Amino acid sequence: MSSNTGSSLSNVRSLLRDQFEGQDPADHGEKWDELWKNKFTPWDNDSPNPALIDVLNEREDLVPKIADGPKKKALVAGCGKGYDVLLLSAMGYDAYGLDISETGLQGARDTEKEKDGKGMYATKEGVKKGKVTWIFGDFFKDDFLINVEGEKSFDLIYDFTFGCALPPVLRPAWSKRYHELLSPEGRLICLEFPTTKSPSLGGPPWAMPPRIYEGHLSRPGEVLPYTEEGCELEVEKLGPSHQNGLQRIAHFHPKRTNEGGYGEDGTINDFISVWSH
Numbered sequence: 325m326s327s328n329t330g331s332s333l334s335n336v337r338s339l340l341r342d343q344f345e346g347q348d349p350a351d352h353g354e355k356w357d358e359l360w361k362n363k364f365t366p367w368d369n370d371s372p373n374p375a376l377i378d379v380l381n382e383r384e385d386l387v388p389k390i391a392d393g394p395k396k397k398a399l400v401a402g403c404g405k406g407y408d409v410l411l412l413s414a415m416g417y418d419a420y421g422l423d424i425s426e427t428g429l430q431g432a433r434d435t436e437k438e439k440d441g442k443g444m445y446a447t448k449e450g451v452k453k454g455k456v457t458w459i460f461g462d463f464f465k466d467d468f469l470i471n472v473e474g475e476k477s478f479d480l481i482y483d484f485t486f487g488c489a490l491p492p493v494l495r496p497a498w499s500k501r502y503h504e505l506l507s508p509e510g511r512l513i514c515l516e517f518p519t520t521k522s523p524s525l526g527g528p529p530w531a532m533p534p535r536i537y538e539g540h541l542s543r544p545g546e547v548l549p550y551t552e553e554g555c556e557l558e559v560e561k562l563g564p565s566h567q568n569g570l571q572r573i574a575h576f577h578p579k580r581t582n583e584g585g586y587g588e589d590g591t592i593n594d595f596i597s598v599w600s601h
Contacts, residue, residue, distance in 0.1 A: 406432030
C-alpha cells in the first residue's frame with residue numbers, strides 16, 4: 325500500500341468516525357442516509373465480493389445448490405446498491421435486500437435496471453432466476469418481514485459490511501437477530517472484515533476479527549465482556565457457548581476478496597465463516 329493510499333484510508337475512516345461519534349445508535353439510519361445522499365460511499369465496490377462468488381460456485385458442501393421444489397430465500401441486510409442480492413437471485417434464490425437508507429435502496433433499484441441478468445448476474449443453464457425484493461426497514465424490527473413471502477426466515481443470510489457498520493453495543497442484538505432469522509437448515513455466510521484493524525480506532529467500520537463473530541454468534545443475545553473502553557472483547561472471561569447458539573461449520577481465508585481485505589504484503593486478511601443452527 326502506498327503512503328497516499330494509506331493517507332486516503334485514514335481520511336475515510338476519520339470522516340466515517342466523525343459522522344457517527346457520539347450519536348445515539350437509534351439515529352444511525354439517518355446518518356447512513358446522509359452519506360448516501362452526499363455520495364460518500366467508500367464501502368461500495370460496484371460488484372459483489374469475489375469471495376462470495378467463489379463460495380456460492382465452489383463450496384456446495386457448505387451451501388447446497390438450489391434444487392427443484394419451493395424457492396429458497398436469501399437475505400442481505402445493509403444491502404446498499406444490491407450487487408449481492410442480484411447475484412443470489414441469479415443463483416436461484418428469492419433474494420431480499422434490506423437497508424435502512426431509502427437513498428441506498430434507490431441505488432439498488434438503479435443497479436437492478438442496469439445490470440440484472442447481465443454478466444455475472446446472468447442465470448446459468450438449469451437455474452431458475454429468483455425474485456428480487458428491495459425492503460426499506462430496520463433489521464432489528466419485525467416490520468420488514470411483512471414483505472417476505474411464506475415463512476419469515478431465510479435459507480441463506482449474507483453479512484459482509486453490515487456487522488462491522490454497527491457499534492459494538494448492538495452486537496448482542498445483531499447475533500440474536502441472525503439466530504431468529506436463519507431457517508432451521510439455513511446457512512449464515514459472514515465475510516469477516518476488517519480483521520486486523522485495531523479496536524481502539526473505533527468505527528465504522530468497527531474492528532471485527534474472528535473472535536468477535538465466534539463470541540457473539542455462538543452466544544446470541546448475550547452481552548459479552550469488553551474492556552472498560554468498550555473496544556476489546558475479553559475472550560478469557562467468556563462463558564460457554566449457548567447450547568442453541570449458531571455453530572461455525574467452516575472458517576477459512578478466501579482465495580480472493582475485495583481490495584480492502586488484503587494486507588500491505590498482499591496476503592488476504594478477510595475470513596469466510598459459515599454458520600448453522
